[in-house]
Amino acid sequence: MFARAMHSPHHPILAQIIPTRRCNLDCAYCNEYDNTSAPVPTEVMLARIDDLGRLGTTIITVSGGEPTLHPDLDRLILRIRRCGAIATLITNGLLLTPERIGALNRAGLDYLQISIDNATPDEVSKKSLQALDQKLKWLAEHAEFDVTINSVLGCGVRNPEDAYQIAVRARELGFQSTVGILHDHNGQLAPLEPAHRAVQERILALGSGLFSFAHYDRFQQAIVEGRPNSWHCRAGGRFLYICEDGLVHFCSQQRGAPAIPLEDYTIEHLKRYAAQGKPCAPLCTISCVHQTAMLDAFREAPRETLAGILDRRRQRNPDFRVPALVSMLDWMFLDPARRSLFSKFALRLLGASRD
Ligand SMILES: C[S@@+](CC[C@H](N)C(=O)[O-])C[C@H]1O[C@@H](n2cnc3c(N)ncnc32)[C@H](O)[C@@H]1O
Ligand code: SF4
Numbered sequence: 001m002f003a004r005a006m007h008s009p010h011h012p013i014l015a016q017i018i019p020t021r022r023c024n025l026d027c028a029y030c031n032e033y034d035n036t037s038a039p040v041p042t043e044v045m046l047a048r049i050d051d052l053g054r055l056g057t058t059i060i061t062v063s064g065g066e067p068t069l070h071p072d073l074d075r076l077i078l079r080i081r082r083c084g085a086i087a088t089l090i091t092n093g094l095l096l097t098p099e100r101i102g103a104l105n106r107a108g109l110d111y112l113q114i115s116i117d118n119a120t121p122d123e124v125s126k127k128s129l130q131a132l133d134q135k136l137k138w139l140a141e142h143a144e145f146d147v148t149i150n151s152v153l154g155c156g157v158r159n160p161e162d163a164y165q166i167a168v169r170a171r172e173l174g175f176q177s178t179v180g181i182l183h184d185h186n187g188q189l190a191p192l193e194p195a196h197r198a199v200q201e202r203i204l205a206l207g208s209g210l211f212s213f214a215h216y217d218r219f220q221q222a223i224v225e226g227r228p229n230s231w232h233c234r235a236g237g238r239f240l241y242i243c244e245d246g247l248v249h250f251c252s253q254q255r256g257a258p259a260i261p262l263e264d265y266t267i268e269h270l271k272r273y274a275a276q277g278k279p280c281a282p283l284c285t286i287s288c289v290h291q292t293a294m295l296d297a298f299r300e301a302p303r304e305t306l307a308g309i310l311d312r313r314r315q316r317n318p319d320f321r322v323p324a325l326v327s328m329l330d331w332m333f334l335d336p337a338r339r340s341l342f343s344k345f346a347l348r349l350l351g352a353s354r355d
């Protein structure tokens with residue numbers, strides 16, 4: 001994924017597709033579901049996945065509504081893999097069973113994000129550890145794909161500190177954990193209370209991988225502190241949101257723009273909408289679009305971006321030492337004299353070259 005993102009500046013890095021708008025829950029902070037919609041017909045979904053393959057999409061995420069309500073989810077995952085894309089799924093996990101997990105393994109799922117907001121259910125969210133811990137154990141036992149638990153910080157659950165307990169539980173089971181920051185219904189930052197910031201600090205202190213976007217990216221730090229980010233959102237180009245009607249939107253919170261049918265979407269659209277300025281960018285909390293922007297930052301200014309990541313890590317932990325592997329990659333790829341030679345070789349090795 002990283003290699004392909006580095007190689008081409010125009011193809012979508014990440015696309016989210018919605019196989020059903022219906023959900024079996026009703027989280028108080030969510031505007032992405034209804035209780036009535038039928039699943040999108042499987043053949044229609046397969047054609048949309050092929051269209052994303054045609055555009056060269058690197059990662060296709062199946063979201064919703066609740067995607068496990070789609071009767072042919074496994075066929076969708078299989079098709080994503082056949083298109084050569086990385087297949088990921090975002091779910092509330094309620095319908096996971098050992099059989100379901102086995103079917104996702106066989107379909108070739110690469111990565112699953114399960115959303116858990118609290119220790120016990122409350123009026124805001126029923127996605128609780130109490131309801132989902134057995135599902136987590138089944139995932140730990142059976143899943144052949146990577147698992148991350150995501151909690152939404154600031155979403156109004158009774159005990160915001162539960163996010164820490166969830167992050168600890170994730171590590172016990174060998175999973176990653178991420179913290180999403182609540183957005184309002186335009187994708188904009190909803191003010192965070194000091195208690196939420198304290199919880200995020202405690203979760204950060206648990207540690208994470210050097211390149212964990214979730215914990216160390218500069219976007220999230222500014223957002224948690226209530227500061228605007230200065231960045232260029234490339235939604236519509238590097239990130240696509242395909243609604244249940246098959247229209248391309250910038251993201252889940254900017255539905256209606258540009259709202260072009262996916263089958264008509266071309267490389268010219270990708271370039272035009274990636275370049276377009278978005279007034280909602282400074283206070284945007286849509287982390288998956290931030291992550292695609294970080295990859296582009298790495299592509300355009302690798303040395304500076306790596307230096308920023310290492311600086312932030314040192315600020316958090318004065319004893320931090322740069323791992324030998326990172327120093328070696330820096331030597332191979334970030335020095336202009338060696339970069340071209342090693343990049344060509346690495347892209348061929350990783351199968352990412354489109355030459
Ligand atoms: C819309 S849900 C769809 C997939 C599935 N139903 C689930 O809950 O994981 C995708 C993710 O968006 C998060 N989400 C929903 N509303 C949000 C909001 N207002 N702010 C931040 N994250 C939100 C959910 O918690 C979930 O992790
Ligand atoms: S489970 Fe997911 S889609 Fe359903 S209401 Fe909650 S956040 Fe929204």
Ligand code: SF4
Pocket residue numbers: 186187188233234235250251252253254278280281282284285286289
């Ligand atoms: S800045 Fe981009 S990702 Fe964020 S809300 Fe606006 S269009 Fe969506």
